[in-house]
Amino acid sequence: MSVVAKHGDLLYVTLDDDIGDHDMQTLLERLSAMTIRHKSRGVILDVSAMEVIDSFGCRMLQTITTVLRIHGARAVVCGVRPAVAFAMVQLALRLEDVETALDFEDAVQLLHVLTRAHV
Amino acid sequence: MSDAGPRVRVELTSDHEIVHARKAGREIAQQLGFSTTDQVLIATAISELARNIVLHAGGGAIEISTVSSRPGIAIVATDTGPGIRDVELALQDGYSTGIGLGLGLPGARRISDEFMIETRVGHGTSIFFRKYVP
Ligand SMILES: Nc1ncnc2c1ncn2[C@@H]1O[C@H](COP(=O)(O)OP(=O)(O)OP(=O)(O)O)[C@@H](O)[C@H]1O
Numbered sequence: 001m002s003v004v005a006k007h008g009d010l011l012y013v014t015l016d017d018d019i020g021d022h023d024m025q026t027l028l029e030r031l032s033a034m035t036i037r038h039k040s041r042g043v044i045l046d047v048s049a050m051e052v053i054d055s056f057g058c059r060m061l062q063t064i065t066t067v068l069r070i071h072g073a074r075a076v077v078c079g080v081r082p083a084v085a086f087a088m089v090q091l092a093l094r095l096e097d098v099e100t101a102l103d104f105e106d107a108v109q110l111l112h113v114l115t116r117a118h119v
Numbered sequence: 120m121s122d123a124g125p126r127v128r129v130e131l132t133s134d135h136e137i138v139h140a141r142k143a144g145r146e147i148a149q150q151l152g153f154s155t156t157d158q159v160l161i162a163t164a165i166s167e168l169a170r171n172i173v174l175h176a177g178g179g180a181i182e183i184s185t186v187s188s189r190p191g192i193a194i195v196a197t198d199t200g201p202g203i204r205d206v207e208l209a210l211q212d213g214y215s216t217g218i219g220l221g222l223g224l225p226g227a228r229r230i231s232d233e234f235m236i237e238t239r240v241g242h243g244t245s246i247f248f249r250k251y252v253p
């Protein structure tokens with residue numbers, strides 16, 4: 001389904017390919033609680049295992065990003081596969097207001113920039 | 120059409136079967152020789168059609184098979200839900216009667232080579248999707 005781990009000041013989340021709609025909702029609630037508990041400033045959402053990100057998946061990533069921002073944390077989505085990125089464009093999905101990075105390292109760097117800019 | 124190739128039928132009652140349906144579709148697409156990009160496109164289209172059934176029709180089924188005349192995948196999404204009142208409108212980017220983005224149906228059509236909707240208000244909807252190996 002999905003794994004949430006603490007990585008220094010950051011939360012690191014891997015989303016599995018077989019993550020269902022209901023699991024997404026559960027993940028949102030868990031992430032929300034963990035962000036508040038650990039006062040996390042940055043959350044990395046690793047979607048590299050996901051073979052499909054459809055309109056619902058995009059909407060959930062947007063919702064998670066917005067909710068976490070309300071809790072004072074910034075989220076970065078990383079690892080979108082090339083074929084998945086192409087499918088998203090075909091579907092006119094834009095991941096609006098969602099920060100993206102190539103991989104984990106890039107996501108960490110981006111979060112440093114994002115969270116420092118908000119101090 | 121009677122096809123000799125693989126045929127998978129997934130009954131859709133909850134969001135869990137959406138994942139089953141798109142995985143089955145991806146597998147058949149792979150067997151047919153579709154590129155990785157096309158496999159993902161097909162799986163995404165199935166995901167959208169399946170979710171529409173779960174969300175808007177309360178249940179139904181997706182049948183995935185191979186086209187017999189030439190290499191290609193055929194997907195039929197059937198439900199006995201409320202039907203679609205205005206198909207033209209439903210096929211427009213950004214039109215949703217729910218809280219969705221309204222991109223699923225038009226997206227699935229863009230991905231397809233052939234796309235047909237049969238719907239009767241109060242009776243249900245059948246969506247026929249085909250994509251051929253280029
Ligand atoms: N199987 C169906 N039965 C009844 N109505 C449907 C069905 N599929 C689609 N619709 C109608 O067509 C509209 C457009 O569908 P579409 O998939 O494009 O958007 P959506 O499901 O609302 O949002 P999303 O972008 O999350 O898919 C829906 O809002 C719904 O009213």
Ligand SMILES: [Mg+2]
Binds near residue numbers: 055167171219222224
């Ligand atoms: Mg939809």
